[in-house]
Amino acid sequence: MWNTLIFSAIGIIFGLVLGSFYNVLIYRVPKGISLVNPKRSFCPVCNHQLAWKDNIPILSYLILGGKCRYCGSKISPIYPVIEGSTAALFLLAVFLTSNIWNMLALWILFSGGIIVTAIDLQTMMIPDFAVIMTAVGGVLWAIANGQVLLSLISAGIGFGIFLIIHFVSKQGMGFGDVEYIAALALYLVPFSLVWAILIASIAAIIFALPMLITRKANRKTRVPFGPFLALGVSIAIFIPWR
Structure with a gap:
């Protein structure tokens, strides 16, 4: 039986934990830093490896006042924002779905969107692993919804047009x-793809x-489109087509 309260708690906890991990991916992948070496997170300024108490999602940032415990340098607010956003979207997915498979598919969609948004805005690059995980979620959604x-x-249409x-x-x-x-597009039907x-x-x-x-850009200026694609699909997926 679908228990909203239980899955809400699970969504928040998983969202915070995975959001913390996504921060690692967002920082390390564009820079080509191994995900396993160093094993623990570190301060990008003083390179001091962080203790477990420094890595509690959101809470550690608040306790430390947004500064590194070891060198006092400011910690980017993007870290708690990613963690909080992931938790919020995971919680939202619980209320937007009526079964666990759709919920998991949405978690994957939102996760990929968060990672792509953070990396694409910084580097104009969409990592392959985010594309693959999104495709897996799309297949799960398609199967669950027949x-x-x-x-x-x-x-096929989306790939061809783009x-x-x-x-x-x-x-x-x-x-x-x-x-x-x-x-x-694996999350969508052709009608929804247009939207x-x-x-x-x-x-x-x-x-x-x-x-x-403000003339800080012109018509030839490239705009990271990945974040907006994620937004568009996240909305269009709920537009009725039957």
């Missing part, structure tokens, strides 16, 4: 976006508009 064929068609844009724009759109939309791309495009325009107005 829409495997439609999801595969959506993935691949054309990739070449026509002379790689103004990165190939990572092409792969990511194909993975994300997802529309929402993503509008969100990207709104994001870029202030930079265009």
